[in-house]
Amino acid sequence: MLKKLKPKSEFSRNVLTLMTGTTIAQAIPIAISPILTRIYTPEDFGVFALFIAITGLFSVVASGRYELALMLPKKEEDALNIFALGLVLILGLSSLLLLSILILHQYLVGILKNDAIGTWLYFIPLAVFFIGLFNLLSYYNNRMENYKDIAHATIVKSIILAVVQIVVGLMKSGAMGLISGQLASSFFANLRLLKNIVTTHNIWHIVSKIKMIALAKKYKDFPKFQAPHALLNTFSTYIPVYLFTPFFGLTVVGLYTLSTRIVLSPMMIIAGASAKVYNQKVTQLYNKKEDAYGFTVRFLRSLVEKILIPFVVIVVFSPDIFAFVFGEDWREAGVYTQILAPWLMLAVIGSTVSFIPNLINMQKKAFIVSIVLSIITLISLYIGVLVNNIYILLMLLSLSNSIIIIYNFSWMLRALKGDHIR
Numbered sequence: 409m410l411k412k413l414k415p416k417s418e419f420s421r422n423v424l425t426l427m428t429g430t431t432i433a434q435a436i437p438i439a440i441s442p443i444l445t446r447i448y449t450p451e452d453f454g455v456f457a458l459f460i461a462i463t464g465l466f467s468v469v470a471s472g473r474y475e476l477a478l479m480l481p482k483k484e485e486d487a488l489n490i491f492a493l494g495l496v497l498i499l500g501l502s503s504l505l506l507l508s509i510l511i512l513h514q515y516l517v518g519i520l521k522n523d524a525i526g527t528w529l530y531f532i533p534l535a536v537f538f539i540g541l542f543n544l545l546s547y548y549n550n551r552m553e554n555y556k557d558i559a560h561a562t563i564v565k566s567i568i569l570a571v572v573q574i575v576v577g578l579m580k581s582g583a584m585g586l587i588s589g590q591l592a593s594s595f596f597a598n599l600r601l602l603k604n605i606v607t608t609h610n611i612w613h614i615v616s617k618i619k620m621i622a623l624a625k626k627y628k629d630f631p632k633f634q635a636p637h638a639l640l641n642t643f644s645t646y647i648p649v650y651l652f653t654p655f656f657g658l659t660v661v662g663l664y665t666l667s668t669r670i671v672l673s674p675m676m677i678i679a680g681a682s683a684k685v686y687n688q689k690v691t692q693l694y695n696k697k698e699d700a701y702g703f704t705v706r707f708l709r710s711l712v713e714k715i716l717i718p719f720v721v722i723v724v725f726s727p728d729i730f731a732f733v734f735g736e737d738w739r740e741a742g743v744y745t746q747i748l749a750p751w752l753m754l755a756v757i758g759s760t761v762s763f764i765p766n767l768i769n770m771q772k773k774a775f776i777v778s779i780v781l782s783i784i785t786l787i788s789l790y791i792g793v794l795v796n797n798i799y800i801l802l803m804l805l806s807l808s809n810s811i812i813i814i815y816n817f818s819w820m821l822r823a824l825k826g827d828h829i830r
Contacts (some may be wrong), residue, residue: 422685429559429681433566434673435617440570441670442757445734446579448586450662455524455583457652457665460590461646462525463535468642470498470540471686474549476766479691481628485614489623491548491605492615506533506777521654528587538594545601550684554604558684565597608628633771640778644785648805655793666734668743668748671722675756678714683760694767704761708817711757719753722746732743744802751806754813764820773823777816784808 446454448783471494481487509516509529517526542565549558569589576585605611653662686707693700723746730742746750765774792801 422553422688425555429556429562433559433562434676436566436570438673440574441666442733442735443574444577444586445666445738447574448583450666450737451524451658452583452586452654453662453665454658454660455528456521456586456590456660458520458522458525458582459528459532459535459587461649462529463532463539464646465639465642466501466532467536467539467543468638469635470501470536471495471544472497473634473638474624474627474630474748475544476634476763477623477627477630478544478547478551478631479687481623485619486623487548487551488605488614489616489619489625490610491544492611493624494544495541496620498537498544501540502533502537502766505536506530509533522658524583524658528583531587533593535591535594538591538598542594542601543599545598545605546684549601549604550688552604553688555685557601557604561597561600564600565593569593569597610767629769629771630766633775634766634800637771637775637778640775640782640809643732644778644782644809647782647785647789651789651793655796656798660798663741664744666738667730667744668728668752670730670741671726671749671752672756674718675753676759679711679756679760682711683763686760687763689765691767700767701821704764704821704824708757708761711760715753715756719749723749743799747799747802748806751809751813754810758813758816760816761820764824768820768823770820770823773819774816777812777819781809781812784812 474490474494474497477490478487482491509532513526513529516522534680546558546561549561554706569592571589572592573585574588576588579585648664649661652664686704690700690703693703725741726745726749727739730745731739734741765771785808788804789801792798792804795801
């Protein structure tokens with residue numbers, strides 16, 4: 409009976425491996441959320457959200473987006489040199505951030521208009537290094553098809569995050585518990601993934617400065633187009649956190665953060681695992697001039713079928729669910745979720761095929777669309793701030809982002825289909 413249930417195709421087995429690890433890892437934070445909402449205040453979540461927003465903005469470009477190029481070289485030597493290149497860039501940016509914060513600390517606190525974040529600014533370089541390294545290690549292990557190791561690292565990260573956030577939170581330390589959990593979990597997850605490189609390759613004999621420079625030039629479109637693109641996308645994602653703090657307060661930031669976190673976590677269980685394997689499979693098909701377009705369409709259709717029911721449940725019942733699970737004080741977060749649900753669903757689906765512009769060498773097009781998205785997001789938020797109505801702001805945010813994501817699907821699939829026909 410169990411043999412019949414076991415997936416027959418290699419692709420399905422790989423998805424199942426990653427999905428199992430991701431499911432466990434995502435289930436842990438969701439399971440402890442009712443505990444965290446009773447330990448930490450919405451204001452604490454707001455400080456944590458601001459820390460993550462600042463960290464995320466830098467960590468997404470820390471390696472120059474060269475981690476995306478790890479899937480492309482045929483030679484393992486080239487892949488290791490790209491990895492080393494990314495690591496050097498991460499170290500460089502983290503060091504520069506630390507120096508800047510030491511010199512401009514008071515000025516930065518003034519810009520953010522939030523004294524509560526002041527102490528945690530010093531930890532941003534460390535967080536950027538950990539997150540940037542984790543992204544680099546994940547892509548390298550994905551290239552090597554070490555799906556079990558990726559799953560194990562994800563679980564380790566989630567367990568440590570939960571333990572530290574609960575234990576430190578019980579000490580009534582405010583946002584420190586949330587932030588220290590983030591740092592500790594990233595550190596141990598990196599150790600788990602780093603093992604494959606250290607034990608498998610003598611990297612110091614393979615990596616060379618000349619080779620790194622040559623590969624940096626060969627894949628220059630990643631920092632040239634992908635890095636600004638990713639920076640703009642991340643900025644667009646975190647704009648609400650940046651603006652809600654001065655105009656609507658930390659409580660709204662905390663409610664918004666919880667609403668998006670609780671929705672995205674379960675949806676990303678399927679999408680995140682599938683995306684890793686999709687990138688590897690679609691690259692193989694494209695390089696062999698096989699039907700990458702048809703595979704992508706079937707992949708997206710299957711993904712929509714998997715997350716449609718959870719999406720409907722979210723739209724209908726989220727306020728009551730939030731009030732019951734997290735406490736009546738968090739009912740408002742459920743209302744935010746209802747408004748944002750269409751955007752969140754499309755964002756989850758879109759994230760799984762975001763590798764397509766890299767595959768078909770259309771990073772410039774993706775970058776331009778990202779600029780338009782950022783402008784539209786800013787306009788939507790500006791209107792919401794002008795009318796001083798959080799609901800109108802969220803509706804405009806959801807609508808504008810949904811339209812852009814649908815357009816992204818359209819042009820990427822057309823381009824992929826055109827390449828297949830040629």
